[in-house]
Amino acid sequence: MLRESIAGSRPDRLIPNQIIRSSEHPKSSTASVNLFSVEYTTWHAVVHPSIPITVDKEKNCMASQNSNRGGPPNPWGAGDGPDIDELLRRLQLWLNQIAPGVSWRGASVFVVLVLVGLLAWTACYTVPSDSVAVIQRFGKYLEDVPPGLHFKVPMGVDSAIIVPIKRQLKQEFGFTTPGATDRHQSSGNRDRERRETEMVTGDLNAALVEWVVQYRIAEPVKFLFEVREPRGTLRHVSESVMREVVGDRTVDEVITIGRQEIEAEALTKMQVLSTKYAMGISIDQVQLKNINPPGPVQESFNEVNQAQQNKEKLINEARRDYNRVIPLAAGEKDQRVREADGYRLKRINEAEGDVARFGALLAEYRKAPEVTRRRIYLETLQDVMPAIRSKIIVDEETHGILPLLNLNTPKGDQP
Numbered sequence: 001m002l003r004e005s006i007a008g009s010r011p012d013r014l015i016p017n018q019i020i021r022s023s024e025h026p027k028s029s030t031a032s033v034n035l036f037s038v039e040y041t042t043w044h045a046v047v048h049p050s051i052p053i054t055v056d057k058e059k060n061c062m063a064s065q066n067s068n069r070g071g072p073p074n075p076w077g078a079g080d081g082p083d084i085d086e087l088l089r090r091l092q093l094w095l096n097q098i099a100p101g102v103s104w105r106g107a108s109v110f111v112v113l114v115l116v117g118l119l120a121w122t123a124c125y126t127v128p129s130d131s132v133a134v135i136q137r138f139g140k141y142l143e144d145v146p147p148g149l150h151f152k153v154p155m156g157v158d159s160a161i162i163v164p165i166k167r168q169l170k171q172e173f174g175f176t177t178p179g180a181t182d183r184h185q186s187s188g189n190r191d192r193e194r195r196e197t198e199m200v201t202g203d204l205n206a207a208l209v210e211w212v213v214q215y216r217i218a219e220p221v222k223f224l225f226e227v228r229e230p231r232g233t234l235r236h237v238s239e240s241v242m243r244e245v246v247g248d249r250t251v252d253e254v255i256t257i258g259r260q261e262i263e264a265e266a267l268t269k270m271q272v273l274s275t276k277y278a279m280g281i282s283i284d285q286v287q288l289k290n291i292n293p294p295g296p297v298q299e300s301f302n303e304v305n306q307a308q309q310n311k312e313k314l315i316n317e318a319r320r321d322y323n324r325v326i327p328l329a330a331g332e333k334d335q336r337v338r339e340a341d342g343y344r345l346k347r348i349n350e351a352e353g354d355v356a357r358f359g360a361l362l363a364e365y366r367k368a369p370e371v372t373r374r375r376i377y378l379e380t381l382q383d384v385m386p387a388i389r390s391k392i393i394v395d396e397e398t399h400g401i402l403p404l405l406n407l408n409t410p411k412g413d414q415p
Contacts, residue, residue: 222280
């Protein structure tokens with residue numbers, strides 16, 4: 001039994017207290033002392049290999065036999081317990097041999113100061129202005145802490161997770177912005193980015209769609225504890241929704257006229273799924289970037305697009321000429337029609353006026369024919385004479401050499 005006890009014990013666990021008392025074994029106290037001597041020697045050889053020790057088995061046996069005369073056997077030999085001061089002194093000697101010249105009292109003070117500083121360092125934390133801190137005590141949610149300097153229970157009892165709730169975050173699909181600091185902003189894998197953009201449209205054509213999702217963390221508790229990987233889940237949700245929306249439209253709509261409709265529909269569906277999965281995320285915007293056909297058909301697709309653009313260009317030029325010529329011709333037509341109408345009204349009004357004037361003259365002429373005739377004659381001469389440049393007055397009764405009087409000759413030219 002003694003050999004099994006000694007052989008089965010590990011050297012680093014052999015201490016003086018590991019003995020078998022005589023009350024447990026019906027053998028003499030000599031066996032107990034011998035066991036202590038063997039175990040203590042083994043323990044001392046492991047702990048203090050540089051300090052020799054000798055055990056006098058016979059003396060211990062005699063002391064044990066003498067001590068047993070008056071009472072129970074004492075495994076410590078001479079009847080006295082282990083000398084604590086001696087053990088401490090030997091420990092001090094051993095430490096001095098390991099690190100000579102070191103003041104172990106000063107080292108103890110330094111260790112205490114380091115521990116106090118570590119406690120103070122782990123007890124205080126700062127929350128940025130655009131974030132909140134979610135406090136956990138032993139892993140259980142405790143409270144949300146606003147921005148500022150705060151304190152918590154140190155040594156891992158309380159843990160603070162900083163969550164940016166006012167910062168707008170984004171995820172990129174199909175490309176990566178150089179210098180991005182958020183590791184969740186893109187997939188970070190070229191093969192993964194290429195697979196994300198490969199989609200099939202409603203008319204069974206292939207397209208490479210790149211887009212950006214901008215979001216904010218609206219509910220920090222749900223964001224941290226309801227979903228295992230909320231950012232990864234958001235990537236999967238965004239990819240699934242975009243494939244669904246693109247698959248409902250033709251490739252022409254996806255590339256040209258349907259971009260805004262795709263963005264609006266994808267935003268609505270992403271927000272619905274985010275609320276359903278309780279991710280604590282609010283989707284702010286979905287923006288489409290580059291949309292291109294796959295590489296093998298890129299050249300042919302560009303030629304088709306070029307032809308369509310040329311067609312649209314010619315149509316627009318024809319519409320421009322049409323809008324420039326047709327309205328001008330229509331305006332000229334309307335102008336001439338209005339001029340004709342105006343001339344017609346003018347002639348009619350003039351004729352009606354002349355008829356009215358002649359009717360009035362006729363009435364006056366019937367009342368006084370001679371007076372009216374002479375007045376008409378004078379009025380006619382007043383209208384005609386100013387337009388005549390050469391005026392010659394002939395007197396029928398004059399028979400002289402100069403029967404003519406030139407009334408239009410300037411004063412300086414008269415003889």
